[in-house]
Amino acid sequence: GGWDGWIRFTKITAPAYSVAFNDASKTFEGFAWGSDVLGWISFNSINCDTDGDGDSDGGSGCPPSGTVMDPYMVSANFVINRAPSASNLGISNSSTAYCDKFLTFQWTFTDPDSSDTQSAYKIEASYDGVTYIILRSADSSVTSVSIPLSEISATLSGDWYFQSLYWKVTVTDNGAGTGTNKKSATTTASTFGPMPGREYPVVNFTTNPLQILANQDVQFLDSSICYISGDTPAASCSSWLWTIPGATYVSPSTFTFQNPTVNFSSSGSVNVSLQATDGGAPAYSCTLTKSINIGLPLPQIKEKK
Missing domain, CATH: 2.60.40.10 (Immunoglobulins)
Structure with a gap:
């Protein structure tokens, strides 16, 4: 063998192209480019026959318009683990929370792979919405975590009085449905506050x-x-x-x-x-x-x- 050139799967500048995996059909779609020998490489006939009528639509990397095409595709004989997500971020803000001296962080875990569950979480917080510090992380499926106000002050290096709290959570699935590596996803920041300017009464x-x-x-x-x-x-x-x-x-x-x-x-x-x-x-x-x-x-x- 000799030099057959390189193959590129993604290009973001014109002419842009890429190869993507369709989770629903478990097939690849799009084009790659072989530099010296192959030229355009189509991974699925829908690239050239978008309406599925059996005739090419024409265009770069496709047979001339109207050319009869047999359907083809590159499929995967494995399952790719998809990333989970977290939503409905919230913090308890009742007087009971301040009387008990802690805040409870809550979220909803969702995974497109129905057999996957949450295996870990990481809560990060900030007073300014810029510099985030880890408040709590654990290998756990819990989606409700209570953190003492004193711990929040100590971790963020400043009293919580009058502060607004910016926070986000990273959730990790267990990859149970695929047997592949675990996937993680981080939410956008949610804002809570401003918090009270003084401690609530300690009753005894x-x-x-x-x-x-x-x-x-x-x-x-x-x-x-x-x-x-x-x-x-x-x-x-x-x-x-x-x-x-x-x-x-x-x-x-x-x-x-x-x-x-x-x-x-x-x-x-x-x-x-x-x-x-x-x-x-x-x-x-x-x-x-x-x-x-x-x-x-x-x-x-x-x-x-």
């Missing part, structure tokens, strides 16, 4: 006494922390709202007192909730619920004479 409370008995006064003690701006604590929260089932408030206490005193008429277990609200504009509220056990009342002792 205790009781005095710690061991509660029926028919005995008990005081609920608020130990919540509210914030002025960023993570700077306020001297106190602005308002409180208690939900204490089965209890009678001991005057002058009411369900809006910071530290109300109550009395339970019977023993058992109740869920006590406290909602604390800060003094900002807008005001932020968070709620904590605890299960409280009320013991049996002390026995009454009668003196015998």
